[in-house]
Amino acid sequence: MKVGVFSSKSYDREFFSARNRNLGFDLGFLDIALNKETVELARYFDAVSVCVDDLVDSSVLRALKSFDIHHVALRCSGFNNIDLKQAHKLGIGVSRVPNYSAESVAEHTLAIILALNRKLLKAGNRVLDNNFGIEGLLGFNLRNKTVGVVGTGAIGLTLVKILSGFGCKILCYDPVQSADVTALGHNYVSLQELIKESDVISLHCPLTEDSQHMLDHEAIQNMKDKVMIINTSRGGLINTQAIISGLKSKKIGYLGIDVYEMESELANNDLICEKIPLDTYQRLATFPNVLITSHQGFFTSESLVQIADTTLRNLQYYFAGKVCDETFLL
Incomplete structure (x- = not known):
């Protein structure tokens, strides 16, 4: 065949x-x-x-x-x-x-969280320039931080297990609740409560009509100041223009994305010698507190x-x- x-x-x-x-x-x-x-x-x-x-x-x-x-x-x-x-x-x-391999995406999510928090890219580039100063590289402990996990399928559940080892307080949202999550001692809350209470928000749900732009201007305004947003699921879950506004106002302290709204024009393509026509992507890439990878979370x-x-x-x-x-x- x-x-x-x-x-x-x-x-x-x-x-x-x-x-x-x-x-x-x-x-x-x-x-x-x-x-x-x-x-x-x-x-x-x-x-x-x-x-x-x-x-x-x-x-x-x-x-x-x-x-x-x-x-x-x-x-x-x-x-x-x-x-x-x-x-x-x-x-x-x-x-x-x-x-x-739910572990591959969950571990990539954790890698983005740690890299953003500890400013590893900036730190590595400094050392290459023989600059061993640490000013401007201040991070925070994940222990006791509240992490909101949106979507607790195989990947979300795996991330919950990983973050449990870091001593995080974990809030979960999913229309279909997992007994495995509650058995670990974590609570399900409304999406609104998760958005309001979380220091870190990580998205692990499919893109549907209901989930399209679940993180929009209103949702971002209800988040904690300096919130970290991670998306390793589907680009359309977040409104990119709203994210840019949140970064400009410093409401969003960190953004890590492995997916992008218009990623079909970018992902898995070598465009090193080409001008990328997507203005919103180019704007995102200018922020020092943004880490973008090219839909490689699955790539093990x-x-x-x-x-x-x-x-x-x-x-x-x-x-x-x-x-x-x-x-x-x-």
Whole structure:
């Protein structure tokens, strides 16, 4: 069976090819994203695999249907880039990778928190210039600080466990509460209370119509002064213009993001010799208390093995005429 792997990078080719040796799929790796301009390239495949940079809207789905393609295998947990209602209407199945090395994203989140707090990038650059002074590098202890974790799925729960070891007071918000979180002795509160009481706010929830811009101008005004905001989930969870205003007014003391609202134009691309046209990104990058990474929270060898294994297993299920309740969205 031929599978078109869109938006594939060198690491996709390496890990998918290795895990596919005993499965025998004919994997066609394409380094371009699947969208309405490129969907014609899918014509020659029996199924397609896509990731966060691909846009599988109604027009793309109709084209896939016309090519007799009935399955889209996401290589990610989020699914905001695919029109699920249209897929269901057309009889196109969708699968995803709901859990892949939650530790990788949670540990990356912690790394951003510590790097921002202790100003590690600034400190490292100073030493390279033979400046061993520590003025301007003052941080704070995480112990006894209140950390608000928004979303307590696999990644959020893992972060809660990690931060418990730092002696943080942890507040959680999630429409679906986890017994594992409460068993650890942590409390669920309303999103409004979490925003008001937290010294650090970390986002770990999917992007939906309800969660779009959950951190907006109003939410930021209700936060503590000098709050730290971390987003390693989806860029659209925060209103970037509101964040910029909060940074300018110094309401926000620290911002760490591994995702960005318009990241499909930036993430995983080497633009070192190009002018980046996104003014809001450029504005964010000017703040000394902002740390931006390029959607690399998932990027560990363990995570890539899990992504490849789950995606290929989902394709096995599809071609065998089966449905995996755990990973299939339709």
